[in-house]
Amino acid sequence: MANPFRDLLRFERRVPPCAIVIFGANGDLTKRKLLPALYRLAYDRRLPASWAILGNSRTEMTDDAFRERMRDSVKHFLEDTPFDEDLWKQFAANLFYHPGDISDPAMYAGLDRRLKELGQTHQTAGNALFYLSTQPSYYQPVITALGQSGLARGEGWRRVVIEKPFGHDLASARELNRCLRGVFDEHDVYRIDHYLGKETVQNILAFRFGNGIFEPVWNRRYINNVQITAAESIGVEGRGGYYQESGALRDMIQNHLMQVMATIAMEPPAVFESETVRDERAKLLRSVRLMTQEQAPMHAVAGQYGAARIGSDDVPGFREEPGVAKDSQTDTYAAVELYVDNWRWAGVPFYIRSGKRLPKRVTDIAIQFNSAPLRLFNSDDGDGSGRPNLLIVRIQPEEGISIRFLSKSPGSGMRLRPVSMDFNYGTSFGERSPSAYETLLVDVLVGDATLYSRQDMVEASWTVVQPIIDDWNARKFDFPNYESGTWGPAAADEMLARNGHAWRVP
Amino acid sequence: MPAIAPERVLKDLDELWKGLASPEAGVSTESGVLRACAMTFIVALEPEDDMQAVGQTIAELIHQHPSRAIVLKPGAEAMPLDASVSAQCWMPFGKRQQVCCEQIEITAPPADAVQASRLILGLLAPDLPVVLWCRGKAWLKSAGFGDLLPLMTKVIIDTGSGCGLSEIACLRSSARRVADLAWTRTTRTRQEIARFFDDPRNAGQVDSVNSIVVPSGQRYIGAWLLLALPGRKLAMDGPPSRIRLEGPGIGFDFAIAPNPESDYPLLNEELGITGPDPVFEAVLPVAETLA
Numbered sequence: 001m002a003n004p005f006r007d008l009l010r011f012e013r014r015v016p017p018c019a020i021v022i023f024g025a026n027g028d029l030t031k032r033k034l035l036p037a038l039y040r041l042a043y044d045r046r047l048p049a050s051w052a053i054l055g056n057s058r059t060e061m062t063d064d065a066f067r068e069r070m071r072d073s074v075k076h077f078l079e080d081t082p083f084d085e086d087l088w089k090q091f092a093a094n095l096f097y098h099p100g101d102i103s104d105p106a107m108y109a110g111l112d113r114r115l116k117e118l119g120q121t122h123q124t125a126g127n128a129l130f131y132l133s134t135q136p137s138y139y140q141p142v143i144t145a146l147g148q149s150g151l152a153r154g155e156g157w158r159r160v161v162i163e164k165p166f167g168h169d170l171a172s173a174r175e176l177n178r179c180l181r182g183v184f185d186e187h188d189v190y191r192i193d194h195y196l197g198k199e200t201v202q203n204i205l206a207f208r209f210g211n212g213i214f215e216p217v218w219n220r221r222y223i224n225n226v227q228i229t230a231a232e233s234i235g236v237e238g239r240g241g242y243y244q245e246s247g248a249l250r251d252m253i254q255n256h257l258m259q260v261m262a263t264i265a266m267e268p269p270a271v272f273e274s275e276t277v278r279d280e281r282a283k284l285l286r287s288v289r290l291m292t293q294e295q296a297p298m299h300a301v302a303g304q305y306g307a308a309r310i311g312s313d314d315v316p317g318f319r320e321e322p323g324v325a326k327d328s329q330t331d332t333y334a335a336v337e338l339y340v341d342n343w344r345w346a347g348v349p350f351y352i353r354s355g356k357r358l359p360k361r362v363t364d365i366a367i368q369f370n371s372a373p374l375r376l377f378n379s380d381d382g383d384g385s386g387r388p389n390l391l392i393v394r395i396q397p398e399e400g401i402s403i404r405f406l407s408k409s410p411g412s413g414m415r416l417r418p419v420s421m422d423f424n425y426g427t428s429f430g431e432r433s434p435s436a437y438e439t440l441l442v443d444v445l446v447g448d449a450t451l452y453s454r455q456d457m458v459e460a461s462w463t464v465v466q467p468i469i470d471d472w473n474a475r476k477f478d479f480p481n482y483e484s485g486t487w488g489p490a491a492a493d494e495m496l497a498r499n500g501h502a503w504r505v506p
Numbered sequence: 507m508p509a510i511a512p513e514r515v516l517k518d519l520d521e522l523w524k525g526l527a528s529p530e531a532g533v534s535t536e537s538g539v540l541r542a543c544a545m546t547f548i549v550a551l552e553p554e555d556d557m558q559a560v561g562q563t564i565a566e567l568i569h570q571h572p573s574r575a576i577v578l579k580p581g582a583e584a585m586p587l588d589a590s591v592s593a594q595c596w597m598p599f600g601k602r603q604q605v606c607c608e609q610i611e612i613t614a615p616p617a618d619a620v621q622a623s624r625l626i627l628g629l630l631a632p633d634l635p636v637v638l639w640c641r642g643k644a645w646l647k648s649a650g651f652g653d654l655l656p657l658m659t660k661v662i663i664d665t666g667s668g669c670g671l672s673e674i675a676c677l678r679s680s681a682r683r684v685a686d687l688a689w690t691r692t693t694r695t696r697q698e699i700a701r702f703f704d705d706p707r708n709a710g711q712v713d714s715v716n717s718i719v720v721p722s723g724q725r726y727i728g729a730w731l732l733l734a735l736p737g738r739k740l741a742m743d744g745p746p747s748r749i750r751l752e753g754p755g756i757g758f759d760f761a762i763a764p765n766p767e768s769d770y771p772l773l774n775e776e777l778g779i780t781g782p783d784p785v786f787e788a789v790l791p792v793a794e795t796l797a
Contacts, residue, residue, distance in 0.1 A: 003700060003703050003704055003709060004703075004712065004734040004735065005696065005699050005700035005703055005734050006700055007693075007696060007697075007700065007785045009779055009783055009784075009785065010693050010696075010697075010775065010779070010785075011693070011696075011697045011700060012697070014701055014704065080598065080599050080601070081599060082599055424540070429544065429572075432598065
């Protein structure tokens with residue numbers, strides 16, 4: 001029965017009493033993202049009166065030692081919020097720690113006891129979120145143990161959050177899903193893709209479906225191609241050993257960027273609800289044309305950065321990074337050309353690229369429109385080609401949306417020049433947007449899965465990239481094939497040139 | 507009273523921004539200055555208003571709701587219309603760029619608001635929402651001010667101080683949307699009641715409630731409860747600061763949340779709502795019958 005007292009416009013979504021169990025609590029993700037986000041939620045008074053965090057890792061430490069470590073992390077990694085010592089004291093009173101090995105059944109028995117204690121002392125109402133902030137290889141053992149120990153069921157709700165990568169290929173993704181479904185119901189499984197929690201990615205749906213002017217041109221009649229770029233200027237920063245196991249295709253394209261592509265290309269849902277939105281994303285991903293392993297070389301390019309001098313620094317190539325094999329075949333750059341076989345998008349290429357050691361850090365989506373059917377005017381730069389209109393959604397570093405169009409240059413004659421019409425978040429929305437993790441943590445605690453990946457979405461995107469993975473595994477690349485500080489291998493440019501296209505410089 | 511043309515004020519704003527961007531002003535950083543504006547926010551002051559306190563509220567509000575703020579100050583009778591421009595700037599925590607919002611102060615006698623209204627008409631930021639916060643009745647009663655109302659996306663008054671229900675009734679005939687800070691003050695209390703009944707164990711007892719008791723004067727809360735629980739008996743003579751819902755064998759008590767220390771949280775909430783407010787629009791006619 002609907003609550004007759006609800007006022008959705010004015011009331012904040014309420015986070016219910018709960019305990020958050022973080023496996024891998026001594027790891028990077030907890031320190032850099034989870035605890036700062038939770039602290040910020042406490043700062044904004046979004047956490048309930050009754051809550052607790054129970055961290056776990058192998059490291060032996062007391063509750064107080066854990067609190068001290070987390071205090072240092074939050075202080076260090078809090079980005080746009082002052083650190084308030086008084087608030088921290090209140091916050092830290094809800095932090096607890098339970099050491100133990102995730103392969104030890106006794107650890108889970110101890111965890112169960114502590115959760116029950118917290119239920120008494122902190123009135124967590126039996127609700128528990130299990131956050132797997134561990135290496136992916138530990139997901140299945142932890143999930144299985146949660147099932148066997150009875151922790152996956154309790155008085156209240158029991159949910160699990162897992163981070164990407166969801167498997168390292170299609171088979172392992174299916175295996176992971178089977179394991180999850182053996183312990184949790186699908187609606188209690190939250191596969192986090194933090195890109196979906198970014199305000200700018202969420203804004204794509206508002207932009208497309210909240211305005212009347214864009215959807216009529218959001219199709220193959222008007223759009224020439226779509227380019228999605230996620231570029232980093234840094235290298236692997238000491239995490240070469242971990243990165244070797246994944247690469248750009250698995251680390252970025254299979255998950256984040258395909259979800260961004262789905263958001264750009266999906267059909268509008270009938271109602272804006274969790275399952276209907278995810279249904280449309282999943283449908284879009286299933287509509288991506290599957291390539292065979294033999295076709296992959298024409299539609300996907302792998303790259304690996306080599307040494308270079310950038311500014312006054314000599315930066316090493318990937319193979320010279322610590323922890324990386326001298327003959328590593330890992331792709332630090334990947335570019336793919338995809339097509340969506342549906343009425344809206346047939347024939348429109350979606351070019352997706354991601355890489356490390358590119359000239360700058362930028363993530364954006366560029367929608368290039370078809371040129372005007374008749375060129376009445378000369379363009380100012382004299383190359384005679386005419387610049388197509390672009391709609392650019394900037395995800396980082398400066399969130400916003402731009403439209404590039406041609407305008408007359410002042411003066412006599414009719415010479416045109418491209419100009420930009422900009423929307424910046426800062427100009428219109430003041431001080432601060434919540435971080436992706438703040439948004440996603442509130443969502444999982446209130447039980448809203450709209451911004452989380454579903455099993456079918458994960459498997460659909462693995463299905464798309466699997467032929468590329470199979471092709472790359474079967475080949476030996478002549479790496480490195482791009483210099484650090486450049487926009488990637490020449491083969492990526494050739495892939496677009498075959499269609500008469502070129503990568504834009506973001 | 508000599509008029510000031512909007513073009514003069516807009517030119518002053520241009521000069522202001524040029525000045526802010528220059529290194530000599532000491533505002534601009536390496537990353538420049540960001541001119542932020544998502545709405546026109548007009549604040550019509552009363553003669554007895556504490557300018558500093560209101561200025562502080564505006565300065566806090568524009569962090570979340572960057573605006574071209576137009577502050578309408580009541581001047582002495584026969585005093586000439588005067589307008590001046592300034593900017594409020596701040597550096598968001600952790601960022602390196604100053605964010606600035608422009609502020610226009612117009613001083614005019616409320617008794618003759620025609621020139622002030624015409625000036626304001628020419629200063630509205632194009633194509634963006636316009637919100638008017640009337641801190642009392644002084645401007646609402648004046649001739650000429652009514653011309654502005656149909657252009658307002660929203661007019662905010664406070665029947666808890668200064669205005670009465672008659673002002674709301676009058677405004678609803680000319681302004682698109684009206685908000686009342688007396689209603690905004692009820693949000694925290696209403697939220698607690700709603701959260702209580704989010705619990706299925708409590709929700710199951712809602713049907714058994716047959717009587718509502720609220721303190722005298724709490725017409726909005728009374729009206730809201732009557733709408734949520736139609737057909738129940740409402741008594742408006744309860745103890746101060748308490749709400750009680752009763753039925754056979756059941757009784758629920760709720761405390762009315764204390765008022766915030768400043769208007770900032772109330773205005774912050776209202777500025778975030780520029781579209782329809784269906785709950786308030788349903789409550790208002792019921793509340794009018796309870797006054």
